[in-house]
Amino acid sequence: MAKYIYIIILLFTVPSLWGNPKYEKIDKESKSVPDSLKTTEKIAKYLTIELKNDDEKLRALYIWITHNIKYDLDQINSEFQYGSYDEMVEETLKARKGVCGHYAQLFHYMCKSIGIESFVISGYTRQLGCNKISELDHAWNGIKINDKYFFVDNTWAAGYLGYKGNYVHEFKDNYFLIEPKKFIKTHVPFDPVWQFLTNPISNVEYQKKDFSKLNKSGSFVFKDSISVIAQLDTITQIRKKIDRIIKSGITNVLIEREIYEDEELIESLTYDKWVSNYNAINDNINSANDELNLGINFSNIFIGYMNKNFRNPKIEDSEIKSTIDKMNLHFYQGKNQLKKYKPSVYNLKYSGENEEFIRLTTNYKETLVDFVIQLERIILKVEPTIIKDTDYSKRYLKKWKPLRDLVPY
Known part of the structure; x- marks a missing residue:
């Protein structure tokens, strides 16, 4: 400003x-x-x-x-x-x-x-x-x-x-x-x-x-x-x-x-300082969102492999493991980052007295809080699938290859 x-x-x-x-x-x-x-x-x-x-x-x-x-x-x-x-x-x-x-x-x-x-x-x-x-x-x-x-x-x-x-x-x-x-x-x-x-x-x-x-x-x-x-x-x-x-x-x-x-x-x-603080927190929340999206993307890739029974083309074991590892890495990194910075979102408070600045900062905070809630809902919805895919992949890779199609999901 x-x-x-x-x-x-x-x-x-x-x-x-x-x-x-x-x-x-x-x-x-x-x-x-x-x-x-x-x-x-x-x-x-x-x-x-x-x-x-x-x-x-x-x-x-x-x-x-x-x-x-x-x-x-x-x-x-x-x-x-x-x-x-x-x-x-x-x-x-x-x-x-x-x-x-x-x-x-x-x-x-x-x-x-x-x-x-x-x-x-x-x-x-x-x-x-x-x-x-x-x-x-x-x-x-x-x-x-x-x-x-x-x-x-x-x-x-x-x-x-x-x-x-x-x-x-x-x-x-x-x-x-x-x-x-x-x-x-x-x-x-x-x-x-x-x-x-x-x-x-x-x-x-x-x-x-x-x-x-x-x-x-x-x-x-x-x-x-x-x-x-x-x-x-x-x-x-x-x-x-x-x-x-x-x-x-x-x-x-x-x-x-x-x-x-x-x-x-x-x-x-005071407003500039609040905006700077907001932007830093917003960047961290967006970064958490990016990590969650990457994790979900790798989860979708794994589901695509699984739907084709890991064939046509053939998916090597190393690729299956790598996909699952990346899915977990990014998803939980995003989840932990959201958990870390969530309190700072709720603690955002404008200490000035200007009514226009108070209105603006309130609106910005409410929008960011809504976004955090949305991400938490996504985590609740997606995490069971992440856990299930991880468990299935471990059992699938341990199984003797001729019998892998019998491994239950």
Whole structure:
């Protein structure tokens, strides 16, 4: 099932810093790559192959993306449907445009390809000196280098919204490797874990512009939390994320929408998980059915031999024995497999709350239960014949050949 990726962005007109002397050479050499390079891996390798330090490598990626990917105003407030993030990144490279989610995922993929730990973070924003929270959510990157955490916002660095509502693709060097205590003034992750702060700012505090915590040492070990999150299954990750967001305070409509979309995603993933489990069980039941059919097929072959008194053409003893052995092998393998997986059919239960999903899963389960019952009836009907044919074949093969026609069935 395809997952929905919601990507929206707010752009600001802010003073620009045109470059950092420390990276002057890298900035000059990283604005373009050969046209033949079409993938994140190849572009990232080309940009960083001669660089030694992680911050220099990140700088090269940052410069290339901000100078080559334009913001697409037509996509604001659009809902994108992608089968995977791979597809999303591929589209970004091909079109050379996108919105915040495209920028963040592209940077993330490039970082991964050169072995730098990166995170795509979603949240809401507010321009410095402005009281108004953005009406649109945003996405950016967290970076871990030398066991320290920083932020990069390629979207805001790539350009800004002009006074006439047009996009100005003009680089401004304000958003590269920004420390958490500074970044939190303008960017608030929905999930407080991704603030990279030992004393996270709550949504309530952010609304009041209360940053007094930043001057105090906290006890929250975000590194451990990130490590734990990585080990959880996706549904549990999202549930715990929702709990943390609620605890931080629901102070604006963006937070409300994030929680709603996360709850919808949980429902979708829960259904996907049920379908995956159903398909696996269904495959096993069908496999049992296939084995039973093979066993019944060999039983029919034996009955055909027997009806012709094993003549015309003459059936060798080895063929009779082989047919009976295959009949038993497949029939009982199917029977045992059905017995093994029957409980899992009856235990299928959908744990979500979506009424449509409940109806669908109920119908699918009932159909599979009916199929299991049908197979059990077939087994009850056919097994006596399997047993009888097996017994008869043993007695028939033991008998002296001239007297075999006298062996009773």
